[in-house]
Amino acid sequence: MLFIFLFQIERFRTKPRLYLKLGLLAIMFVLIADDLLINGVPFAVRFLLPVMFWANLMIYPLIYAYSRDLVFNGRDLSRPPLWIYTILPTAVFLALAGIYYPLDFADQLRIAVFHLSEKATDFPAFKLCQWVIIPVYYLQTVIYIVLTVKLIRIARQNHACNFTELLLVKYISLYVIAVIAYEGAVLILDLTTQWTSDQKNFTDMLLTIPFIIVAVYIGFKQNLIVLQARFNRLSRQLDSNLKAGITADEKNGIRAIIDEYLSVNQLYLDPDLHISIFAKKTHVPVRKISQVINEVYGQNFIALINTYRIAAAKRLIDEQIGNIKINQLYQKVGFNSRSAFNRVFKSVNGESPSDYIRRIIQQ
Secondary structure, eight states: OHHHHHHHGGGGGGOTHHHHHHHHHHHHHHHHHHHHHHTTOHHHHHHHHHHHHHHHHHHHHHHHHHHHHHHTTTOOTTSOOGGGGGHHHHHHHHHHHHHHTTSOHHHHHHHHHSOTTOOOOOOHHHHHIIIIIHHHHHHHHHHHHHHHHHHHHHHHHHOOOHHHHHHHHHHHHHHHHHHHHHHHHHHHHHHHOOOOHHHHHHHHHHHHHHHHHHHHHHHHHHHHHHHHHHHHHHHHHHHHHHHHTSOHHHHHHHHHHHHIIIIISOGGGOTTOOHHHHHHHHTOOHHHHHHHIIIIISSOHHHHHHHHHHHHHHHHHHHTTTTOOHHHHHHHTTOSOHHHHHHHHHHHHSSOHHHHHHHHHHO
């Protein structure tokens, strides 16, 4: 079963939710196998200990792969092949199996019921677990916590949709907190208490319950997370397709049309002008007008029109110094209200129309 999994794991790349399901399955397997080993069930004692360590070491890689797929919306081309994640767990399994399986049942049982914080044993398999496998496990845990924190930063940077960003960050952060709390509590209790092996095993299992609750909660919410991730990916693809739909020559042509209808025909003087009216007059689709204005002028349509209107207002002021009133001025350049004219004028020039007129007169 183990080697079938290793050969088939790369197929899961197209079904990322299997990562989370397999991670939850590994957690449940570890809990059941641990309980069977503690109670000395013969089949479990004989076969399950190395497999349980393998499954334990696969939990965080699987959940990390699932989280990474969500953050990158299934388009993570730089991710290594999934079998890479199985190298360390498989190496541990082979090392432990080579020592554990040749033992007779009595020695296997003694190892199975010992808690890994115990010191009174000389079994090579137990020493391998205590001095190699457990430190490797915690080192791997720290590595995946760091990698997952980086995923949170990427989620904040890459997702333009606030809801998606908050959803991803919420669940991944919740997972990181749960891992730190669970592993920290288990490690501290195992190293500082003088309980018996049975007490420590029971406490470890008890502390696992909140972690399972968090994992199951994320599992129930995964459809919403995946739906939002797919929506965000679709939005990006649509934006990319829209941008790719205009050639450089077409962009230059549309820019020339915009300049002509604003500079020569002075459509900006129409106070009711909006982008749909402009598109009808120029016979250019609204989408392409908006895209060219954003890419060429670095503004939206309204901001560009207001720029032309303020420039026209300044020309009138310069031409009719002292002979033009603001009440007349804003209507002549296409504004519907004086307050809007004053606000836009100040945002463009850094001073109000009245201050600008006074400064021009003084000069």
